[in-house]
Amino acid sequence: MEVDGIISAILVGIVIGVLGRLVVPGRQRIGILLTILVGIVAALIGTAIAAAMNVADTGGIDWIELVIQVIVAAIGVALLSFLKRRA
Structure with missing residues (x-):
């Protein structure tokens, strides 16, 4: 993987992770690094x-793919927040 691919994966991870956090109600007790990892x-x-x-390759912006990614990120954020709260 090239440097461009790593940087774009981190940027996409930040965006998807933050959107996933916004979907989950309440306060999440995970840090920004875990949010980025969940997003990636x-x-x-x-x-x-x-x-x-x-539905991955459509003309223009792949909205369905983005929604699926945010839902998966929200599940990951909620799961990690729940596990961290129990520990």
């Missing part, structure tokens, strides 16, 4: 799900 993983998983549903 959610972006990868969301892209795989969108590709499996044949």
